Amino acid sequence: MLGAAAGVGAATxxxxxxxxxxxxxxxxxxxxxVDVPFEGFENVRxxxxxxxxxxxxxxxxxxxxxxxxxxxxxxxxRVARTIGRIMAQGFQDTPPVGYSNGEEDYVNLLERDDIDLxxxxxxxxxxxxxxxxxxxxxxxxxIELPISPHLDEIWDLVRTSERTRKHCLLLENVxxxxxxxxxxxxxxxxxxxxxxxxxxxxxxxxxxxxxxGGAYYPEYWRRRWQTRMNAxxxxxxxxxxxxxxxxxxxxxxxxxxxxxxxPPKALALFRSEDPRVGPDHSSWDDAPYISGxxxxxxxxTTSGRFIRVEHDVNSPHPYSRETTLTGTRxxxxxxxxxxxxxxxxxxxxxxxxGSTYNSILAQHDHWLWPALQALAEQYGGHxxxxxxxxxxxxxxxxxxxxxxxxxxxxxAWCSVIPLxxxxxxxxxxxxxxxxxxxxxxxxAARPTFDRPRPDDPWLEER
Numbered sequence: 001m002l003g004a005a006a007g008v009g010a011a012t013x014x015x016x017x018x019x020x021x022x023x024x025x026x027x028x029x030x031x032x033x034v035d036v037p038f039e040g041f042e043n044v045r046x047x048x049x050x051x052x053x054x055x056x057x058x059x060x061x062x063x064x065x066x067x068x069x070x071x072x073x074x075x076x077x078r079v080a081r082t083i084g085r086i087m088a089q090g091f092q093d094t095p096p097v098g099y100s101n102g103e104e105d106y107v108n109l110l111e112r113d114d115i116d117l118x119x120x121x122x123x124x125x126x127x128x129x130x131x132x133x134x135x136x137x138x139x140x141x142x143i144e145l146p147i148s149p150h151l152d153e154i155w156d157l158v159r160t161s162e163r164t165r166k167h168c169l170l171l172e173n174v175x176x177x178x179x180x181x182x183x184x185x186x187x188x189x190x191x192x193x194x195x196x197x198x199x200x201x202x203x204x205x206x207x208x209x210x211x212x213g214g215a216y217y218p219e220y221w222r223r224r225w226q227t228r229m230n231a232x233x234x235x236x237x238x239x240x241x242x243x244x245x246x247x248x249x250x251x252x253x254x255x256x257x258x259x260x261x262x263p264p265k266a267l268a269l270f271r272s273e274d275p276r277v278g279p280d281h282s283s284w285d286d287a288p289y290i291s292g293x294x295x296x297x298x299x300x301t302t303s304g305r306f307i308r309v310e311h312d313v314n315s316p317h318p319y320s321r322e323t324t325l326t327g328t329r330x331x332x333x334x335x336x337x338x339x340x341x342x343x344x345x346x347x348x349x350x351x352x353x354g355s356t357y358n359s360i361l362a363q364h365d366h367w368l369w370p371a372l373q374a375l376a377e378q379y380g381g382h383x384x385x386x387x388x389x390x391x392x393x394x395x396x397x398x399x400x401x402x403x404x405x406x407x408x409x410x411x412a413w414c415s416v417i418p419l420x421x422x423x424x425x426x427x428x429x430x431x432x433x434x435x436x437x438x439x440x441x442x443x444a445a446r447p448t449f450d451r452p453r454p455d456d457p458w459l460e461e462r
Contacts, residue, residue, distance in 0.1 A: 018256050018431040018432055018433045019422065019430070019431075019432040019433060020433055021432070021433035021434060021435040021436070022151070022155070022435060023435045023436055023439065024155065024159070025439075026159075026162070026439060029163045030159055030162035030163050031162055031165070032162060032438070032439070032441050033161050033162055033165075033167065033406060033407055033408070034406070034408070034438065034441040034446060035402055035446055036165070036167075036402065037400050037401055037402045038140070038167065038396055038397040038399075038400055038401065038402070038403070039397075039400060040397075040398065040399065040400030041116055041397050041398050042398070043066070043067055043398075044065075044066040044067070044116050044117055044394045044397045044398060045066065045067045045068075045069045045114055045115050045116045045117070046062050046066045046067065046068050046069065046115065046116070046117045046118075046119060046394075047068075047069060047070040047071070047072070047109050047110070047112070047115040047117070047118050047119070047139070048062065048068060048070070048071045048072065048082065048096075048119050048121070049071075049072045049073075049106050049109065049118060049119065049120050049121070049122060049130055050072070050073060050120060050121035050122035050126075050144075051071060051072075051073040051075075051078040051079065051081070051082045051121070052073070052078065052121065052122075052216065052217045053215055053216055053217070054121040054144055055073075055119070055121030055122075055144075056078060056081070056082065057381065057386075058119070058121065058381070058386065058390065059071070059082045059085055059086060060085055060086070060089060060379065061379050061381060061386060061387045061390045061391075062119065062390055062394075063085070063086045063089050063091055063092070064089065064091065064375070064379055064387070065390060065391050065394045065395075065458075066117070066394045067091075067092050068086050068092070068096045069094075069096055069097065069112070069114045069115055070096050070097045070098075070099065070109045070112055070114075070115060071083060071086075071096045071097075071098055071099070071109075072098070072099035072100065072105060072106045072109045073099075073100055074100060074102065074103055074105075075100065075217070076098075076100040078100075079098035079099065079100045080098065082096070082098075083095050083096050083098055097109075097112075106130055106133075107133060110133055110134055110137040110139065111137060115139055116139065116140060116397065117139060117140045117141070117142060117393075117394075117397065118130075118131075118134040118139045118140070118141045118142070119141075119142050119143075119171070120134070120141065120142070120143045120144060121144045123216075123218075123221040123222070124146065124148075124149055124221075124222075124225065125221075127143050127144070127146065127147055127148055128147070128148040128150070128153040128156070128157065131143050131147060131148075131157055131168055132156065132157060132160050134166075135157075135160050135161060135164040135166040135168060136160065136164060138164070138166065139166060140166050140167045140168070140397070141166070141167070141168050141169070142169055142170075142171040142393060143168070143169070143170055143171060143410075144171060145170060145171075145172065145234060145236045145237070145414075146170070146234070146236060146413075146414040146417055147168065147170055147410050147411065147414050148414065149225070149229065149231070149233065149414070149417045149418060150418055151415060151418040151419070151435075154411045154414055154415055154418070154437075155411070155435070155437070157407065157410075157411070158407050158408070158411050158437050161407045162407075167403055167406065167407065168407045168410065169393075169403050169405050169406060169407060169409075169410050170236065170240070170405055170409070170410035170413065170414065171389060171390075171393065172236055172237070172240040172389070172405055172410075172413070173237075173381070173382060173385050173386050173389040174236075174237045174238070174240060174241055174321065174382075174385065175240050175241050175244055175389070175404070175405060175449070176368070176385050176388040176389040176392060177241075177382065177383065177385040178365070178366075178369050178383070178384075178385070179334050179337075179361060180241035180323070180334065181365075181366035181368065181369065181449065182361040182362070182364045182365055182366065183241065183245055183323075183325060183332055183334060183361075184241070184244060184245045184366070184449050184450075185364040185365070185366055185450075186332075186361075186364045187245045187246075187325070187327075188450050189364060190329075190343070191329065191330065191341055191343045191344065191364075192325060192326070192327030192328075192329050192330055192331075192332070192341070192343070193327040193328035193329030193330070193343065194327055194328045195245065195246050195305065195325060195326070195327040196305055196326055196327055196328065197305055197306050197307065197308070197325075197326055198242035198245070198246060198305075198307050198308075198323075198324060198325040198326065199238070199242070199307060199308040199309070199310065199322050199323065199324045200235070200237075200238025200239045200240070200241060200242040200243075200307065200309065200310075200321060200322055200323045200324075201232070201235045201237070201238040201239060201308075201309045201310030201311050201321065201322045202234050202235055202236075202237045202238060202310070202311055202312075202313070202321060202322075203310055203311070203312045203313075203317050203319070203320045203321070203322060204312075204313055204317070204319045204320075205313070205314075205315065205316055205317050205318075205319075206222075206313040206314075207266070207267070207270045207274075207313075207314065208270075208274070208276065210222065210313075211223040211226075211267065211313070211314075212270065212271065212274070212276070212277050212281070212283055213276065219282055220282045220283065220285075220286070223267070223283065223286065224286055224287075225291070226264070226267060226289045226290070226291040226314075227286055227287040227288060227289055227290060227291075228290075228291075229290075229291060229417070229418075229421045230261060230264075230290050230291045230292055230421055230424050231259075231291060231295070231417050231418065231420045231421035231424075232259065232295045232297055232309060232310075232311035232416055232417060232420045233291065233311065233313070233417060234311060234313065234417075235297070235309045235310070235311045235413075235416050235417070236413045236414065236416075237321050238309070238310070238321035238322050238323050239307065239309055239413050239416065240405070240409075240413050241323060242307060242323060242324075242325055243307065243409070243412070243413060244405075244409075244448060244449060245325060246301070246305065246307070246325075247445070248301070248409070248412060248442075249406075249408050249409055249412060249437075249438055249442045250442070250444070250445050250446050250448065251442070251443065251444070251445050252301045252302055252303045252305065252442070253301060253302055253412070253434075253436060253438070253442040254299050254300075254301060254412050254415075254434035255299075255300050255301055255302045255433070255434055256299070256300045256431045256432065256433055256434060257297055257298070257299045257300075257416065257419045257420065257423060257431065257432055257434055258297065258298055258423050258429050258430065258431040258432070259295060259296065259297035259298075259419075259420035259423040259424050260295070260296055260297075260424065260429065261291070261292025261293075261294065261295040261296075261424055262292045262293050262294045262295075263292060263293070264289040264290055264291055264292050264293060264314075265293060266293045266314035266315050266316075267283075267289045267293075267314050268289055270314075271283050271284070292424075293312060293314040293315050294310075294311070294312040294314075294315060295310070295311040295312065295420060296308065296309065296310055296311075297309040297311075297416060297419075297420050297423070299416065299434065308322075309416055310322040320335045321334070321335060322335065323335055329341060329342050329343040330342050330343060330344075330346065333351075337353060337354075337357050337358075338351035338352065338353045338357055339351065339352050339357050339360055339361075340352060341360075344360065366449065367452070367453040368388055368391075368392060368453075369388070371453065371459060372384070372387070372388055372391060372459075375387060375391070375462065376388055392404060395454075395456055395458070395459070398456075398458065399454055399456060401451075401454065402446075402447065404448050404449055405448075407437075408437045408438045408441070408442070411437040412434070412437055415434060415435065415437070419432050419434060
């Protein structure tokens with residue numbers, strides 16, 4: 001594996017010169033996945049790989065809208081737990097087959113011929129090999145964030161998708177959250193005018209219980225990424241929705257990125273001071289933490305717009321995705337629940353908040369939310385957004401439609417990780433070029449979250 005810096009050439013001039021992007025040419029076996037629909041399935045059959053903190057919560061949501069035929073985790077007790085949870089729902093007669101015989105047992109799951117979709121929720125280093133193997137075994141694949149933290153692996157997933165004709169996509173749940181979908185619809189309606197810039201990212205104090213408190217398994221897996229790369233490790237939750245609203249890969253694309261960070265201080269300080277981290281804690285075996293506590297990246301687009309991307313999981317800070325969007329007719333700050341739109345007559349330099357804010361957004365509700373309200377409340381997950389994202393993926397597969405989020409969106413959003421690492425290798429600001437993962441197909445508009453409600457017998461029966 002070439003690692004995080006793979007595919008980024010050396011700068012060709014001084015500090016202000018962007019490093020060249022690596023864009024391999026398509027060979028004869030690769031064809032674009034733009035506008036390629038799913039085959040259409042009477043019933044989507046799913047295999048789940050990774051049943052820990054995330055996968056162990058998503059299992060019943062998949063079980064509510066699809067048939068779970070196989071599940072895999074290195075812990076046998078987690079496999080048994082998931083099988084029990086799936087069968088307790090009463091939606092299928094045959095229990096999923098379990099796989100827990102070591103780290104490579106997922107390959108045996110992939111060899112089954114009764115699986116259409118693989119869902120991956122394992123530690124990040126496993127996302128790439130498992131996703132690649134899934135496609136090579138004839139399965140579509142949905143991956144928890146990121147699809148990979150390394151640029152060479154991201155490119156290989158794009159190329160494997162194009163070669164196998166199987167979709168590989170990021171299961172970005174925040175794109176399906178209600179306010180984010182309302183914001184998308186408002187952009188489509190022209191309420192912001194011409195969108196000029198946005199921000200999004202992930203600011204969430206993960207020190208306890210996620211990085212040091214055992215919420216993940218193995219306990220150390222996410223924390224030790226802080227010893228491997230100085231990067232925006234996990235920016236997609238805020239980046240994905242604003243990128244979709246700005247039409248990235250559908251008339252515009254990421255062009256250049258430059259990143260900065262603070263020194264890495266918070267994790268070592270927490271480890272030394274928090275009484276819950278004792279002398280036998282696994283963190284004392286960590287290599288030095290090299291990833292800064294706060295990262296900011298600016299991503300410019302080919303049309304001259306930009307996105308400010310934020311990431312901080314180490315510092316004391318209330319949760320925020322930093323989601324904002326500004327156009328020639330107004331602005332929105334989703335996390336602060338406030339909006340100002342000249343297109344709606346706002347002209348006194350005062351944010352609209354509270355019931356006024358809620359009323360404006362409600363007038364632009366995405367059809368998915370009223371249609372799924374009861375089920376979203378029943379199955380939950382971040383206010384129901386997790387269920388909505390899973391339902392929508394399965395619906396698109398059943399109806400033979402194209403994905404809302406495709407391999408090119410997934411690659412672009414996740415490329416911020418390795419490109420930010422590359423940008424910060426030198427002490428001065430160093431921009432790097434963002435590859436064109438579509439290899440020319442970003443110029444044309446194509447459908448995504450803007451499609452009308454389809455005729456769906458499954459939904460009509462509920």
